[in-house]
Amino acid sequence: MLGVEAVNTEVGISTESVVTCIISGVTQAVTSLSWTNDSGTQLTNDTTDYFITDDGYNDDNNSQTTTLTVKNGVTTDSIFSCVVTSDEWIVSNNSTEVTFNIFGELHSLSRQLNQ
Numbered sequence: 462m463l464g465v466e467a468v469n470t471e472v473g474i475s476t477e478s479v480v481t482c483i484i485s486g487v488t489q490a491v492t493s494l495s496w497t498n499d500s501g502t503q504l505t506n507d508t509t510d511y512f513i514t515d516d517g518y519n520d521d522n523n524s525q526t527t528t529l530t531v532k533n534g535v536t537t538d539s540i541f542s543c544v545v546t547s548d549e550w551i552v553s554n555n556s557t558e559v560t561f562n563i564f565g566e567l568h569s570l571s572r573q574l575n576q
Contacts (some may be wrong), residue, residue, distance in 0.1 A: 467543050467559035475534040477526045480545030480559050484525045492520035494544040497556070499540040504529070535561050 464485040472478040484491055494515050496504045504511045509553040519525065529541060542556045 463524060465543060465545055465555060465557040467557050470559070471562045472531075472534060474536055474563050478531045478561055479528060480533050480541065480561070481526060481528045482545075482557065482559070484501055484527075484545055485523065487518070487523055487525060487549055488520075489549055490540075491525055492548045493544075494525070494546075495544045496527070496529045497542045504561075509533075522562075532560070535563055536564050 465482060466485070467480060467482040470478070479529075482494075484494075486557075496511070496513055498504060501504060504513065506513055511531055514528045514530075516526040516528075527543060529537060531541075537563045540558050541561065542558050545555045545557075547555070
């Protein structure tokens, strides 16, 4: 069974942030991997804002991993999606969302005062 996992994360305002998407249950490389932002725009390495890696298929644990680095971070809570197409599982554009929840000085101060 195809599984796609991406974990929501808390990040600092305008701080470089990294999220990983792990595709499991595959016996060969998936057909395509991509990332989109919350407006559905496909992200590429051609911009100065994002860096995307694909570690390729790992036959030791039947998985494939892709990583999205948001170089300049985010200034508001943001949703990015890992989009997977697999001919093996006859899945097209299976999208899994991951949320970057930001925190900053005011959020940290509020947490300290409430402890």
